[in-house]
Structures are given as C-alpha cells and as structure tokens.
Amino acid sequence: MMKSLNPRLAFTFSTLAWMGLACLVLGLGACQPKGPNDSAESTRNDSLALRSLLRSGIDSLEKVLSADSLGISPQTAPLDSLAATCLRFASVFPRDPYAPVALWKAAQVLRSLGDVEGAVQCGKALVDAYPAHPLAPIALYFNAVVLNEDGGVQEAAAFYLDRLSEEYPGDSLAQDAALYRQTLGMKQEDWNKRLKNQN
16 A cells, blocks of 8 residues: 555655554553552653654654655645644653754744644743743744734734843844834835835
C-alpha cells in the first residue's frame, strides 16, 4: 500500500505510525505493577521518553514539511500533526526550555492553516507564561499582524502593539510596533501619500 503513495506522504504515515506505536509501548509500560521505589524512577523515565518522543515527532514533521518546500503535495495532515505535537509538548513540559519554542512553532503553523484564533492564543500563551523569553516580544508583534492582516480586527491588533511598546520598550520591535500602530486602518493610497511626503 505504501508503494503507491507519494514518498513524502508515505514518510508522514510511517512517522505517525511510529509515534503511535511508541505511545502504545509507553502506555503499556505504565500499566505494569511497580514497587514503592520503582514508581518515581519509572515516572521519570516515562517522562523523559515522552519528551524525547515529542521532540523527535516535531523534528520529523518539520523535515516532511521542509522536503516539500514548493508545496507540491497537500500539507494539511502534517501541519495539523505538527501543531498538535508542539502544543502537547508545551502543555506536558511547561518548564522545559523548548516549551516557548514549541508554542511559537504552533502559532506559526496555526496561522498557515488559517486558524487566526489558535495562532493568537499560542502567541498570548507564550508571552503570558514566558515574559522574559526572547520570543515574547516577537509573539506580541506576531499577534498584532495576524489579527490585523488575517483577522481584520484592528482594535485587537492595536492592543498587542501597545502591550509590546509598554512591556518591552527597549526591544528593537518596540519602534516597529509604534510605526505599525500608526498605520492601522490606513488605506493603501493614504499610506503611499504618507511615504511620498516623508521623502
């Protein structure tokens, strides 16, 4: 059956099948009786195995997507899987240094799938949970762009731009946010006139 499929699609199916099998093995291992001393060590090992499984799943799905950078084959299934795996990683391992990166990847994937609300929620979760992370101001700017350009909600976009300027005044994006804030709702011809007057 796999021979008749596109090689990239076959790779995606085999990756997803491998992840499913690994989850089944982890689940069955968790069902075995444990002694009082085995419980903590076993839980730790299961946690490390799940972390490794999720990270390798993210990497595998990203490879599938980058292999088809021209967009020749339909990418909805791998994109959905990548978003779900990133969100799962961030929710199961919120203290892991990779968690904000996983949220950022999920936000970008959800935007590419047309899920404006999901993308913005991921960006908001990143900023709220990891305000000191370098991706936090980027996520605020991302939310403003997504809400303005994809959602057509200028007031909400302005909220995120203002938040970026207030909470990260020293960040290089703060100046861009202030400029972007001034142009919200501006028609293309007005924007062109403004640029012409500045030159």
